[in-house]
Amino acid sequence: xxxxxxxxxxxxxxxxxxxxxxxxxxxxxxxxxxxxxxxxxxxxxxxxxxxxxxxxxxxxxxxxxxxxxxxxxxxxxxxxxxxxxxxxxxxxxxxxxxxxxxxxxxxxxxxxxxxx
Amino acid sequence: xxxxxxxxxxxxxxxxxxxxxxxxxxxxxxxxxxxxxxxxxxxxxxxxxxxxxxxxxxxxxxxxxxxxxxxxxxxxxxxxxxxxxxxxxxxxxxxxxxxxxxxxxxxxxxxxxxxx
DNA sequence: TTTAAATATGCCTTTACAGTTATATTCCAT
DNA sequence: ATGGAATATAACTGTAAAGGCATATTTAAA
Numbered sequence: 326x327x328x329x330x331x332x333x334x335x336x337x338x339x340x341x342x343x344x345x346x347x348x349x350x351x352x353x354x355x356x357x358x359x360x361x362x363x364x365x366x367x368x369x370x371x372x373x374x375x376x377x378x379x380x381x382x383x384x385x386x387x388x389x390x391x392x393x394x395x396x397x398x399x400x401x402x403x404x405x406x407x408x409x410x411x412x413x414x415x416x417x418x419x420x421x422x423x424x425x426x427x428x429x430x431x432x433x434x435x436x437x438x439x440x441x
Numbered sequence: 442x443x444x445x446x447x448x449x450x451x452x453x454x455x456x457x458x459x460x461x462x463x464x465x466x467x468x469x470x471x472x473x474x475x476x477x478x479x480x481x482x483x484x485x486x487x488x489x490x491x492x493x494x495x496x497x498x499x500x501x502x503x504x505x506x507x508x509x510x511x512x513x514x515x516x517x518x519x520x521x522x523x524x525x526x527x528x529x530x531x532x533x534x535x536x537x538x539x540x541x542x543x544x545x546x547x548x549x550x551x552x553x554x555x556x557x
Numbered sequence: 558t559t560t561a562a563a564t565a566t567g568c569c570t571t572t573a574c575a576g577t578t579a580t581a582t583t584c585c586a587t
Numbered sequence: 588a589t590g591g592a593a594t595a596t597a598a599c600t601g602t603a604a605a606g607g608c609a610t611a612t613t614t615a616a617a
Contacts (some may be wrong), residue, residue: 338458344451355535360564373606375565394563394614402535405528411524418470434481458576476594489576491595510584510593
């Protein structure tokens with residue numbers, strides 16, 4: 326129960342695949358930060374940062390903790406677990422293929438024969 | 442020696458963050474395929490597939506094996522190792538933070554005091 | 558109860574990229 | 588040599604998303 330590992334999500338990957346958002350994530354690695362602090366450190370405009378944070382939030386990469394006037398943004402761990410699992414399973418599949426064949430060239434040769 | 446693990450590459454993530462390209466990658470999980478085979482199975486036009494393969498190739502996600510007329514595309518394993526390492530290191534950092542603090546709320550309170 | 562700070566959001570412009578069509582290139586078979 | 592299959596690529600179009608600017612909203616402080 327609860328062992329559900331959701332497949333990797335394309336829009337989540339897209340959320341990570343943007344330089345400023347990646348910079349935000351790297352910043353948040355050291356702990357939660359407010360919008361203003363992020364904007365200062367990355368020298369981005371406040372609305373700009375807010376928008377990127379919205380994308381990250383919509384994709385479950387960060388969560389918000391309102392504290393009076395400010396809003397602390399913090400990384401969620403689940404997306405990273407999902408990504409790790411995904412990448413690992415790929416490598417497993419690729420290793421398995423290597424075990425099953427002497428060489429992938431051999432498979433190519435088989436295909437070639439079949440199509441003669 | 443040789444233990445160099447290159448940092449994660451944003452444009453590589455971008456290459457993965459597109460539905461058709463992800464579909465191509467999932468196809469290639471079962472072994473190398475030609476452009477035409479990919480186009481058939483995914484019901485995409487040939488130029489369309491060629492372009493996506495170029496993006497994947499430029500980002501080191503696939504490699505090509507010319508075989509006469511055809512070109513077999515195959516997954517490379519390195520990108521997946523890099524991604525896994527990246528995701529793992531993130532989780533380690535996040536766990537470490539949890540160890541260092543009773544709760545991240547406490548940290549917020551500290552910050553609040555500092556700014557009084 | 559004003560004032561100022563922190564943040565979110567809407568509108569706008571520009572750029573990047575997915576997807577289509579047409580064509581060039583390469584290789585095999587006849 | 589010629590024709591056809593497989594692939595790459597160039598030119599083009601449409602759309603989505605980044606980034607900037609102005610403004611609305613919320614909350615603390617004076």
